[in-house]
Amino acid sequence: MTAAPPMIPPASQPPRNTRRPQRVLPALPFLHLLLPILLAAFPTHTPLASTPETTPTPDPSKPDVLLVVGAPGEPEFGTNFLQQAELWRQACQTASANLTVIGLLPQDPTPLTNDLQLLRSTLHDLPRDGGDAWVVLVGHGTFDGREARFNLRGPDVTASNLVEWLQPLKRRVIIVNTASASAPFLKPLSATNRIVITATRSGNEINFTRFGSRFAQAIQQPAADLDQDGQTSLLEAFLSASFQVAEFYKTEGRLATEHALIDDNGDGLGTPADWFRGLRPVKRPRDNAALDGLRAHQVHLIPSPAENQLPAPIRTRRDALEIEIAELRDRKSSMDEDLYYAELEQRLRTLARLYFPESRPSSPPTVTPTNAPTADPKPTPMP
Numbered sequence: 001m002t003a004a005p006p007m008i009p010p011a012s013q014p015p016r017n018t019r020r021p022q023r024v025l026p027a028l029p030f031l032h033l034l035l036p037i038l039l040a041a042f043p044t045h046t047p048l049a050s051t052p053e054t055t056p057t058p059d060p061s062k063p064d065v066l067l068v069v070g071a072p073g074e075p076e077f078g079t080n081f082l083q084q085a086e087l088w089r090q091a092c093q094t095a096s097a098n099l100t101v102i103g104l105l106p107q108d109p110t111p112l113t114n115d116l117q118l119l120r121s122t123l124h125d126l127p128r129d130g131g132d133a134w135v136v137l138v139g140h141g142t143f144d145g146r147e148a149r150f151n152l153r154g155p156d157v158t159a160s161n162l163v164e165w166l167q168p169l170k171r172r173v174i175i176v177n178t179a180s181a182s183a184p185f186l187k188p189l190s191a192t193n194r195i196v197i198t199a200t201r202s203g204n205e206i207n208f209t210r211f212g213s214r215f216a217q218a219i220q221q222p223a224a225d226l227d228q229d230g231q232t233s234l235l236e237a238f239l240s241a242s243f244q245v246a247e248f249y250k251t252e253g254r255l256a257t258e259h260a261l262i263d264d265n266g267d268g269l270g271t272p273a274d275w276f277r278g279l280r281p282v283k284r285p286r287d288n289a290a291l292d293g294l295r296a297h298q299v300h301l302i303p304s305p306a307e308n309q310l311p312a313p314i315r316t317r318r319d320a321l322e323i324e325i326a327e328l329r330d331r332k333s334s335m336d337e338d339l340y341y342a343e344l345e346q347r348l349r350t351l352a353r354l355y356f357p358e359s360r361p362s363s364p365p366t367v368t369p370t371n372a373p374t375a376d377p378k379p380t381p382m383p
């Protein structure tokens, strides 16, 4: 572990340009081929934007994914956002997730309901309890020095709006804001049982972001499965997308104008991807704040078959034990060695019993542990 600056503050000064991103995507030569596919994926037969597009029969055992597509501003951005939306639709279809999309259906020229009201009512209607609820924002964002906004068609949504509207939810909520100037969303939305990802590390990063499209690909790509357990976790998707973004700017010979953050421990401080080597953080904040990543590595939009077989109560207990073990390891240097190994062994035994119940010692395991922490090798005394 090496010393490093304190973790990233959520926002700083106002951007000079609060409305339009500076860079413009190149027009896609195959747009005329792509549009019919995209239009088929997001049917436009509903004449008004008074209802979001939703999965016909929501399955309460599956995650709810609310995809909010913002105002494109320029046609080139609209094409990019449509591509991202299509990637999310594919991912949600694979995951059998309950997808709701806001921002793609044509708007009523004299709207009684705009996208902001639609977003509010959709969040209000989400079940308070249950599996994961994802809120994914694809579009442009702005920050005026006090309030961060995500640009919708019509009135924009602020971080404060989302704080208020998400407050009633007791279930785990995952917020992925892929917009420019999205960092100021992180601190106010941070909470226990929440994971917040932003595409930028400050409100000053106002250029069009590449993170969203990389993330929408990574969340369903086996290539992003860093620990090779057959499923791509939220942390793995965050890391993979972040490194692809860094590679993009490096290859283009440009200064990177976006640096994504993740917060999954509810302390309002985001951790950047370059603090990780593989899945383990290799830097520590100076103020000894807790690092992020453990909880995000337990979230999978598309779980492996083995993970799917695990009953929900067992999964919850397993996840809690993994966090306990990681936190114990964090305290190792300040603990009596024998006490440390005794406590570690006790937790690992409990963890093993979840996969191999003692009541059926001769039975084959019903699931294969794919993500379980391993015991630290106890040091051999020097002769």
Ligand SMILES: [Ca+2]
Pocket: 225, 226, 227, 228, 229, 230, 231, 232, 233, 236
């Ligand atoms: Ca994995």
Ligand SMILES: [Ca+2]
Pocket: 262, 263, 264, 265, 266, 267, 268, 269, 270, 271, 290, 291, 292
């Ligand atoms: Ca944090």
